[in-house]
Amino acid sequence: MVLAVVLAADGSIASNGWHGAAFAAGAIFEDCAECPSMIVVPSGRFQMGSPDSEPEHEANESPVHDVTIAMPFAVGRYEVTLGEYKAFMRASRYASTPGCLTNEADVTEFRAKRDYLNPGYKQTDRHPVVCISWNDATAYTQWLSARTGRRYRLLSEAEWEYAARANSKSPFPWGSQVTTGHANYDGQYMYDGGAVGLRRMASLPVGAFKANAFGLYDMAGNVWEWTLDCRHIGYNGAPTDGSPWLADGDGACQNRMRRGGSWDGYAKSVRSANRYWNRTNFRSNYDGFRIARDL
Helix, strand or coil: CCEEEEECCCCCEEEEEECCCCCCCCCEEECCCCCCCEEEECCEEEEECCCCCCCCCCHHHCCCEEEEECCCEEEECCCCEHHHHHHHHHHHCCCCCCCEEEEECCEEEEECCCECCECCCCCCCCCECCCCCHHHHHHHHHHHHHHHCCCEEECCHHHHHHHHHCCCCCCECCECCCCCCCCECCCCCCCCCCCCCCCCCCCCCCCCCCCCCCCCCCCCECCEEEEEEECCCCCCCCCCCCCCCCCCCCCCCCEEEEECCCCCCCHHHHCCCCEEEEECCCCECCEECCEEECC
């Protein structure tokens, strides 16, 4: 049994008991000392995707469709950090081979000696872990589930967009424009006539920017985040209940969807509707992940 310390949205202790505690929307909790900080996201309904009229709209964001999230669920307040991933590696004996695609000094190539501990830029334990494949991220959630007795997992693509939007309907959770004061992306690439911004060329420690309305940090930018869903180009036939789309879209689900954009990406890629994919064994120094937990 795991003791869960649950905080209300105002920071006060809502409950301090075993994992049968009822969690209200906005409650913050950790299931163990090395576990990520989680926040409860409420149930709700939203329109997934983007209309043709949205600047930088891409065809695979269509058609816009209603999705219902029937039950609250918990989401990591931050991307999984290097410190949290180190705890997993120490405890699990997970076999992780080196090698990672990295952008260093504007040269992007596979570097055999790069890995999550040495991704080509300086990190602290509060940076999001990178050089993480979908397989690696899934192994982490399986270990955390065994460690706590609770079901941890990656988010479905629909859950991810619902959590990122946080009841917003604009291209970004904060509105229709983006600057590098909102998120960590490559600021030389403007959005819809906006201003040129910073080009940091590395991730930032988690929580460097303001949280969205659900209390989630860095849903836009910093590092790409893996989801459960198999690759599908467009939403024809997509689930409408928030569940992951696991019907085989392209050969045994060898590609999985990623969300959120990164420090190495265009401004358009940090839009809430933007989506991309890669193979399950792909690693880069701009790919990380965020976790969910069933309540």
